[in-house]
Amino acid sequence: MTNRDLIRAFKLAAQLLELHDENPFKIRAYEGTANALDQLNFQVADMDRTGLPDRTGLSKSAAARVAELLDTGSFDELTRLLAITPPGVVELLNIKGIGPKKIRQLWREAGIESPEQLREAAEQDQISKLKGFGKKTQDLILAALEFTSQSKGKLLFPQAEALATDLQARLREALRTEQVAVAGELRRCLETIETIVLVAATSTPDRGHDALDALEGLAAEPAQCGVYCWRGTTTESGVKVEVHFVTKENFTNQLFLLTGNEAHLTEALPSAMPGQPATLRQVVKKERFYQEEAIYEKVGLQYVVPELREGRGELTLAKEQKIPRLLEDTDLRGSLHNHSNHSDGAHTLRQMAEWLRDHQYQYLGICDHSQAAHYANGLSPERVRQQQQEIDQLNQELAPFRIFKGIECDILSDGALDYTPDVLSSFDFVVTSVHSNLRMDERKATERMLRAIENPYCTMLGHPTGRLLLRREGYPLDFKAIIDACAKHGVIIEINANPWRLDLDWRWVRYALDQGVRLSINPDAHHTDGYADMRYGVLMGRKGMLTPDMTFNALSVEEVAAYFAERKANIKPPLEYKKSLFE
């Protein structure tokens, strides 16, 4: 059981207490425990139970509940609360936009006990008639239900990858072959995965079937299966699994056919002569290959890596040998946009810096939350000053490693930044992000963001849409206008590498590059473990053909320092920005 699981349990208990209208202070206490656990920089499960309160700073009874969770998977109060709540009502807690109080009312007054019943009632216009609800809330509920149902049966890339790796290992063992490969969406590194596709070379597919049928957590769908194909779903997430059994000789051809999307495989080949195969699929149907490179070579194309096989113009570029050398993990020289325990991170500045230094990176950009983000312990100007002093000291000690003074500055509702210019000018760089008022329409959201981009102190745009994949839709934006403005004002755009975000969406990367906008792979790490997410950002960049020379944090520490210094030197504060005319 990870800290995440513990946090989830305490949050659930708090929500259930609220649902049952219990003591508000008790609710607070449970939320407090969840928050306290969130701040820890070690896994509670690894610790000696008797030392829990001392090491975690939790109260005795909270620590006892944590111990109970670790031992039994639940605690008394949580078990009691779950027992008196219909499972469907617990499910309602996952719907964005309605909280425990509204759910209590839906349950007690309208007898709604599941998302399905809620949908029916909303569709029949019954919800809008309840006290405290109206037409808008009803529409919001329907939209949230729709989003939740669309997210069903899908996994984030890392979750799907872990599952696929496990399946791959099991199949390798069962079939006694190394030739088991991941194909499909996962091999193309899509941000969310609906079907996990594997290809296995074997002359005994029945053994593969037996192995898969015997796996716990996997349910076969016999109607969809054949001798050479096993299909089913994972019981926990509902994500589909598809395993294709092929002969050794057909392995490469099948892997190829099961990797590229339909558009990639059926796009007319730029060089096709009459009588020759007209598409990549036809090429592979006609001839047997042992290397994917040979397939492209056969038709005079540059090799196309799997993550580019989306049918978005890559074949035309391949024809002209114009697919660039794509960004790789090892190109990154530093990590910008990370948090420390000054705001809501788990590690100290020193820990965040030393981790990067010890892993051969040259610099850290620290971007704690700005003052408006109270919920995340955002920094007041005074605390900004203290943090910057600490950074100065650390920089002396850790040189040539360098910590850049940054901030994740909230973009307020009207597009203004969250500090006065004199505070903003104290940073080396400023990442601007939206964290509040996420339900704007496209016009308003775009105007708000444009105003932030035009602000001379804005160095970089953070997670542009605010989306949380499978959990929350981002606000709509006119991306073209946003990217054009970034080009005009020299603003870098982040690819937030947190697997929940992956925002800027990779589908806009090429447009940004074409406008000359540089991108930065930012993990938004709140913990040293979070740095590992940079890998997902690199994958998204690659899907958009991001090159090392257009990646801001592929620059060396000297280049980054020079860039920040020059940009700052060019800021001419407008008259009204000055604190006093007599300065």
Added chain:
DNA sequence: TGTCTAAAGACACTTGTGGATGCCCACAA
């Protein structure tokens, strides 16, 4: 629930915002 000051009982809520509804609920990390 948990902590504090005083020995059982008082007192404490990240916070600010927006939006929908009829005065409060949900959300941001």
